[in-house]
Every structure is written in structure tokens, then in C-alpha cells.
């Protein structure tokens with residue numbers, strides 16, 4: 001095995017593939033096969049991967065300056081996965097990447113199952129290309145741009161482009177960014193989300209320990225609790241799924257995000273992980289829950305985060321400048337109509353300015369927008385009027401009289417019998433109904449009057465005849481009453 005006579009000086013956040021391409025150019029190799037032999041001592045099929053193998057051989061060729069772990073942590077995307085895998089799996093991944101056979105690596109990290117791989121592309125930022133050429137003399141592939149779900153440059157906020165290798169070739173043609181045509185990876189939709197996720201992923205790539213502290217410290221669960229999605233220690237799944245429906249409409253239109261829109265089941269697998277959580281899913285869920293990079297940086301595990309009694313618990317105040325505090329307070333105060341934990345800077349103020357936050361929140365309680373209360377008195381009065389009209393209609397109806405009963409009255413008002421079940425709300429109407437109900441005696445009197453008028457009955461008619469015309473079987477009216485009623489008529493039998 002021969003040491004390499006030269007190797008490109010790595011640029012900031014440069015990928016291993018990018019270093020290989022630049023080596024290829026410097027060595028003026030004619031083919032990838034030759035270059036691969038020189039670098040890896042074998043034909044590497046994974047040089048273009050985000051998790052390349054054969055790095056043990058490369059490390060040996062590069063000498064003491066490049067231990068395998070350094071190559072992996074500086075030039076590959078394995079550190080992005082570091083917070084989400086245990087030590088055993090991480091060490092196994094390093095061993096696999098050091099060896100020449102990477103079979104099963106992506107499967108063990110859950111990348112294959114995530115189906116993000118099929119959306120992978122070689123991505124670059126036009127502004128990075130221009131600036132890198134000016135600053136370093138060459139464009140190069142940025143490692144963070146290649147992470148699944150990174151669609152916007154975290155440095156410039158510009159949409160990344162996916163390189164289209166010419167003539168159906170793949171990465172083996174050893175191109176640098178923008179050396180062939182590229183297409184934007186997102187279009188109009190979801191730029192805000194894409195930028196926030198890209199910033200979080202870039203930070204996570206460089207700070208795996210901090211992200212592990214977030215993940216192991218139940219950062220997302222704390223956020224759910226803060227948002228009211230935890231009750232009695234359990235996640236309120238239906239409520240959370242309903243809440244997520246709205247932000248899921250604003251997601252980036254890059255293809256990998258489409259893998260996460262058909263269902264929210266993946267959210268609960270991130271919250272209750274059984275296997276490896278994909279970094280993109282973690283950061284995407286952070287965004288869905290209204291979190292950004294700043295809140296990730298500020299989080300401390302709950303044990304000390306909520307401990308009011310910790311000695312020197314307010315020491316963080318000293319770490320924040322007065323200007324910072326004033327700025328955060330002002331932003332917090334100016335966000336009206338939001339619950340306190342939804343206002344910008346809540347977590348920051350909780351950490352750095354807790355006393356002020358407590359006082360402000362207690363002096364400015366969130367007033368829930370009042371839904372219009374029902375004015376039951378008005379409803380009762382309206383219903384009473386309806387009942388009066390209904391009574392008039394029954395009493396003045398053409399033809400044979402109908403008795404004024406509850407059923408007859410309720411049948412003529414808008415809400416039928418419902419109000420009778422709410423006596424507290426309709427006291428006037430219920431009392432009115434009781435007053436309007438017609439006794440059998442009164443009803444029979446009305447029927448006799450109607451019969452006398454309709455059939456021209458007089459006091460000379462037999463009472464049994466009057467009852468027959470009036471439709472009375474069991475009389476509640478005395479004979480003298482009937483005669484008096486008939487005297488009121490002018491007609492003869």
C-alpha cells in the first residue's frame with residue numbers, strides 16, 4: 001500500500017465525495033476506477049454516498065493526520081444521525097464505513113425504510129458556488145446540502161439546485177457543483193419551513209451532542225406539554241393530529257417531504273421511538289410544533305429546566321446582555337392575542353429572565369376570545385310571542401275547532417318541544433303554555449258555539465242533537481250552559 005503523495009486541503013463542511021472529485025482533478029486521473037484504486041485500494045461503490053465506505057484504507061493512505069473517525073465525522077453525514085443512535089450502533093456504523101463492504105449500513109440506520117433515499121440528489125447553492133470560487137478558488141460539495149430534506153442553503157437562504165449528471169451518467173463522472181445543469185429542489189411552497197429545517201439540520205450536523213441532549217431530554221415531549229397536547233402523562237393523539245393538519249399544508253414541495261404527508265403516524269414514532277429516528281423527521285416535527293433553531297439551542301433537559309429551587313437557578317440571567325433582554329421583552333410584549341408560551345422568545349425569557357416573565361404573565365392573563373353567549377331571556381321572550389301567535393291560529397282556524405293542547409302549540413313554534421326540556425332557560429314560555437292550555441269544558445263550549453253557528457241550532461233543539469253536531473260524547477257542560485249558549489244564537493232548528 002502506498003501513501004498518497006498529495007490530497008486536497010479540505011474546505012469548510014466539504015463532503016468526502018467532493019474531496020475525491022478534487023483529488024481526481026489534481027491527479028488528472030482518466031477514470032473513477034483509477035482514482036478509486038488510488039484512494040481506497042479498491043473499486044468503491046459508495047464514494048458518492050452520504051455514508052461512504054472504504055475509509056479505513058483511505059485513512060491509512062493519508063497517514064496520521066486523518067484517523068478514520070475524523071474522516072467520518074468531518075466529511076460524511078454520519079454525525080447527523082449520531083444523536084439518534086445508541087453507542088453500539090454508532091460504533092458498528094464506523095466499523096462498516098471503515099471497511100470495504102457497506103452492505104446493511106443504511107438499513108441499520110433506518111434510512112432505507114424512510115424512503116428518503118429515492119429522492120436524494122447532489123445539491124448545491126448558486127451563491128455558495130460563486131463565493132467558494134472567489135474564496136477558495138473552486139466550488140465544492142457542501143456536506144450539509146446533501147442531507148435529506150435540506151432544500152435551502154442554511155448560509156444564504158437560497159433554494160438548492162440538484163445537479164443533473166450529463167448523458168445519464170451518475171456521480172462517477174466526478175463533477176463539482178454547477179458543472180452541469182441543475183434544477184431547483186423546491187419551487188414556491190414551503191420556503192419558510194425549508195429554511196428553518198435546513199438551519200436546524202446544519203446546526204445538528206455540527207452539534208450532535210447538543211441534539212442528543214435534546215432528544216434524550218424529551219425536548220419534543222416538553223413542547224407538547226407546553227402546547228397542551230399531554231394529559232395525565234399521555235399524548236393527546238387526536239388533538240395533536242388535528243393540530244398538525246394545518247402546518248402540514250405549508251410544507252416544502254420537495255419530494256422527500258411527500259413521504260410524510262399521507263399520514264401523521266411517523267410523528268408518533270418520533271415521539272415514541274423504537275428504532276432510529278431520521279434526523280429530518282425530528283427537525284421537521286420541531287418545525288411543525290413551532291420550534292426553531294434558537295429554541296433548540298436554548299433548551300435544557302427538564303430536570304434542571306423546571307427546577308425552581310436549584311441553587312443559582314437564575315444564573316443564566318447574567319449570561320444575557322441587557323440589550324438582549326430588552327429586545328426579547330419588547331418582542332414578547334408586542335405579540336398580542338397569543339398565549340404566553342406561543343409568543344416569540346418565551347423559552348428564552350424562561351431561561352434568562354424568568355422573574356420578569358412570571359410578573360408579566362400574571363399581570364397580563366390571556367383572555368380567550370369570548371364566544372357570543374346565548375341571551376336566553378331574549379330567546380324566551382321570542383318564543384312566548386310565537387306561542388301567542390300559535391294560540392291565535394288555533395283559536396281562529398276555519399272549520400271544526402281544535403283543542404289548544406301542548407302538542408298543538410309546540411307544533412306551531414320553531415323549536416317544537418325542545419324548550420320544554422330547558423325550564424331554566426324558558427320560564428316565561430313554559431308558564432304561558434300552562435295558561436293557554438284549554439280545559440275540556442272550555443273546548444266543549446267552543447265546539448257548541450261553533451256547531452250552533454254552523455248548523456243554525458237554537459235552544460229548541462234537543463241537547464243530544466247539539467252534542468252530536470258539536471262532536472261531544474261525554475259532556476263536561478251543564479244543560480243550562482248549553483241552553484244559554486244556544487240562546488245566544490238567532491237561528492231555529
Ligand SMILES: [Zn+2]
Nearest residue numbers: 125128153156
Ligand atoms: Zn449558499
